[in-house]
Amino acid sequence: MKHLLSAADLSRDDAILVLDTAAELAAVTDRSVKKLPTLRGRTVVNLFFEDSTRTRISFEVAAKRLSADVINFAAKGSSVSKGESLKDTALTLEAMGADAVVIRHGSSGAPHRLATAGWIGGSVVNAGDGTHEHPTQALLDAFTMRRHLRDGAGDLDGLHVAIVGDILHSRVARSNVLLLRTLGAHVTLVAPPTLMPYGVESWPCDVSFDIDQVLPGVDAVMMLRVQAERMHAAYFPSTLEYSRLYGLDARRMGLLPAHAIVMHPGPMNRGMEISADVADSSRAVMVEQVANGVSVRMAVLYLLLGGMKEEI
Amino acid sequence: MSRVLRGVRPYGEDAVDIVIADGVIAELAPAGTGVGDVIDADGLVALPGFVDLHTHLREPGREDAETVLSGSQAAALGGFTCVHAMANTNPVADTAGVVEQVWRLGQVAGLVDVRPVGAVTVGLGGERMAEIGAMAHSAAEVRVFSDDGKCVHDAVLMRRALEYVKAFDGVVAQHAQEPRLTEDAQMNEGELSGRLGLVGWPSVAEEAIIARDVLLAEHVGSWLHVCHVSTAGSVEVIRWAKARGVQVTAEVTPHHLILTEDLVTSYDPIYKVNPPLRTAADVHALREALADGTIDAIATDHAPHPHEDKDCEWAAAAMGMLGLETAFSIAMATMVEPGLLTWRELAQRMSVRPARIGRVRTQGHDLVVGAVANIAVVDPSAVRVISATDLASRSRNTPYDGMELPGRVVHTVFAGTPTVLDGALV
Numbered sequence: 190m191k192h193l194l195s196a197a198d199l200s201r202d203d204a205i206l207v208l209d210t211a212a213e214l215a216a217v218t219d220r221s222v223k224k225l226p227t228l229r230g231r232t233v234v235n236l237f238f239e240d241s242t243r244t245r246i247s248f249e250v251a252a253k254r255l256s257a258d259v260i261n262f263a264a265k266g267s268s269v270s271k272g273e274s275l276k277d278t279a280l281t282l283e284a285m286g287a288d289a290v291v292i293r294h295g296s297s298g299a300p301h302r303l304a305t306a307g308w309i310g311g312s313v314v315n316a317g318d319g320t321h322e323h324p325t326q327a328l329l330d331a332f333t334m335r336r337h338l339r340d341g342a343g344d345l346d347g348l349h350v351a352i353v354g355d356i357l358h359s360r361v362a363r364s365n366v367l368l369l370r371t372l373g374a375h376v377t378l379v380a381p382p383t384l385m386p387y388g389v390e391s392w393p394c395d396v397s398f399d400i401d402q403v404l405p406g407v408d409a410v411m412m413l414r415v416q417a418e419r420m421h422a423a424y425f426p427s428t429l430e431y432s433r434l435y436g437l438d439a440r441r442m443g444l445l446p447a448h449a450i451v452m453h454p455g456p457m458n459r460g461m462e463i464s465a466d467v468a469d470s471s472r473a474v475m476v477e478q479v480a481n482g483v484s485v486r487m488a489v490l491y492l493l494l495g496g497m498k499e500e501i
Numbered sequence: 502m503s504r505v506l507r508g509v510r511p512y513g514e515d516a517v518d519i520v521i522a523d524g525v526i527a528e529l530a531p532a533g534t535g536v537g538d539v540i541d542a543d544g545l546v547a548l549p550g551f552v553d554l555h556t557h558l559r560e561p562g563r564e565d566a567e568t569v570l571s572g573s574q575a576a577a578l579g580g581f582t583c584v585h586a587m588a589n590t591n592p593v594a595d596t597a598g599v600v601e602q603v604w605r606l607g608q609v610a611g612l613v614d615v616r617p618v619g620a621v622t623v624g625l626g627g628e629r630m631a632e633i634g635a636m637a638h639s640a641a642e643v644r645v646f647s648d649d650g651k652c653v654h655d656a657v658l659m660r661r662a663l664e665y666v667k668a669f670d671g672v673v674a675q676h677a678q679e680p681r682l683t684e685d686a687q688m689n690e691g692e693l694s695g696r697l698g699l700v701g702w703p704s705v706a707e708e709a710i711i712a713r714d715v716l717l718a719e720h721v722g723s724w725l726h727v728c729h730v731s732t733a734g735s736v737e738v739i740r741w742a743k744a745r746g747v748q749v750t751a752e753v754t755p756h757h758l759i760l761t762e763d764l765v766t767s768y769d770p771i772y773k774v775n776p777p778l779r780t781a782a783d784v785h786a787l788r789e790a791l792a793d794g795t796i797d798a799i800a801t802d803h804a805p806h807p808h809e810d811k812d813c814e815w816a817a818a819a820m821g822m823l824g825l826e827t828a829f830s831i832a833m834a835t836m837v838e839p840g841l842l843t844w845r846e847l848a849q850r851m852s853v854r855p856a857r858i859g860r861v862r863t864q865g866h867d868l869v870v871g872a873v874a875n876i877a878v879v880d881p882s883a884v885r886v887i888s889a890t891d892l893a894s895r896s897r898n899t900p901y902d903g904m905e906l907p908g909r910v911v912h913t914v915f916a917g918t919p920t921v922l923d924g925a926l927v
Contacts, residue, residue: 274809276812297698297699306812319699
């Protein structure tokens with residue numbers, strides 16, 4: 190595989206290979222010298238058209254641990270706002286010899302365009318595009334679930350995962366639905382009807398408007414960030430009502446089976462979709478998700494740029 | 502001096518010689534007997550010159566994308582003898598001065614009748630009515646008024662415009678798009694838009710405006726024209742309105758007769774257009790509606806854009822695609838070849854009806870003695886591969902680049918004078 194644009198690009202075997210590779214690479218992180226020579230001399234560009242310090246740093250650390258040269262290119266303003274166009278930026282990076290471009294863009298499909306328009310020759314990794322996809326987030330979520338719920342190996346066959354919140358605008362939800370399905374898990378999306386995508390009935394998952402009914406049957410619940418701006422666009426009447434109907438508080442956490450974990454891709458709105466006591470509870474695995482993000486992104490860069498497995 | 506289209510088959514029927522003199526069809530003589538300068542048309546099909554109700558010529562303002570001249574050339578090569586130049590230029594065609602300028606540029610180009618469309622509202626702003634009367638009484642004699650690209654969404658303003666144009670037998674051509682339902686819209690709203698993470702343009706946003714407008718037209722006894730109908734639901738509304746006796750006409754673009762939303766999966770902005778590409782079911786309904794007359798005309802919505810406005814990510818790209826030089830081929834492939842329209846019926850949809858809708862007296866005549874000699878001569882048996890760089894348009898944004906399409910316009914005669922011979926501009 191040359192690019193990672195969508196979680197749908199990954200077959201079950203591909204996905205498991207990424208997760209297994211990430212598990213091996215995670216061990217490196219536990220060494221005192223946290224570095225492998227695998228991608229020495231290769232150049233990875235982090236091309237971020239949207240601010241996302243968390244994701245950018247995660248990719249940066251991942252690339253550096255593989256000894257790649259990392260260039261951070263914070264492109265302020267896409268061609269939408271009449272800055273430099275995506276094409277000219279791409280041509281610049283190509284001229285600089287980028288082996289891989291990790292792109293975050295506000296426009297859905299921009300990574301796809303970068304990979305297929307013939308502007309660059311290197312690999313493209315989608316680090317989040319508009320309201321489309323965020324495949325490495327889904328991989329790190331799967332990795333986290335596998336560690337907690339499946340002894341860190343194989344697929345996720347039989348798991349039931351609830352994804353709760355602003356599904357409509359969430360690239361995390363889209364990628365997770367696709368990847369979790371590929372790995373054999375069952376997904377239920379939970380949100381007010383206004384925050385469900387049109388046509389969600391035909392997605393390979395269940396849909397519910399009632400979180401209390403769903404929680405007792407899940408192995409993991411993933412809470413999504415809900416932006417207060419959505420209230421002004423009349424997706425729901427008030428943050429208070431949203432929180433009351435769809436937020437995860439201590440009472441609702443009590444509905445979960447004993448083994449179930451609580452996830453969140455961050456950044457969290459404490460008090461909105463997740464209460465502080467839930468966020469800080471022992472079931473919450475958010476900090477671990479961040480650590481796993483580095484391992485998974487190492488694995489993705491490693492596999493796309495053709496690192497040799499024996500070097501680990 | 503007379504000219505003879507030798508051995509041509511009007512509407513695909515028996516071969517004759519069409520003798521053209523003084524700008525009109527002087528005689529339909531037995532094949533091989535007509536006297537005059539011979540234009541070889543042996544076995545080719547003659548149709549009345551096509552009339553486009555919906556063309557963006559971009560001049561004044563965006564001469565980098567198209568000019569009245571380059572657009573006229575593209576039109577002639579596509580078999581057109583008349584185009585209606587949409588008002589969304591810069592400055593907007595909302596005064597007598599601008600429409601007369603466009604009209605004069607058309608006269609100078611001299612390849613087709615360029616009929617300017619006047620804006621309904623000042624600056625297409627949707628707030629105040631433009632000087633419609635002045636445009637109607639100008640040298641350009643504007644009869645079609647449209648804010649195309651924008652919807653006249655204010656119901657009172659739409660009502661007033663429908664009423665006002667009655668004074669000079671004009672028509673309001675509505676771009677039906679409820680603005681609030683389509684904020685930031687990128688593609689047809691459906692399962693695919695949800696999956697691709699692109700903001701949806703729901704069909705109801707078109708249908709709701711059409712439903713409102715046909716009722717308004719009925720209420721005030723005016724005539725409404727609906728631009729680029731794109732959904733099966735819109736077809737149902739128009740069919741209902743026509744059955745009820747409402748004075749409504751409608752057009753469909755070639756691309757909505759053939760392309761579907763699944764092309765957006767490529768995120769290639771060449772497929773970005775407004776209204777958006779819809780589903781196969783919509784395409785089917787549009788073809789049926791064009792066949793049964795619910796939709797009156799094919800109109801290209803020829804929308805040139807400079808390369809940089811398409812060579813970018815989807816959201817940043819401009820909406821629209823070229824249409825003039827491929828319209829006939831698409832019409833033939835989607836309507837004539839499957840048996841939905843005869844050549845005579847296609848002539849109605851591409852020439853006679855649009856000329857009547859646009860109130861163009863010298864266009865859309867049947868191929869009979871005495872008719873103005875506006876003639877498209879086509880070769881239905883030809884097959885050509887479309888190349889974006891070979892088009893006469895200044896822009897390259899055709900969705901058919903590299904595609905093999907049936908049919909070819911061989912000769913075009915405009916008011917008795919050939920503008921295109923053997924597929925090349927004269």
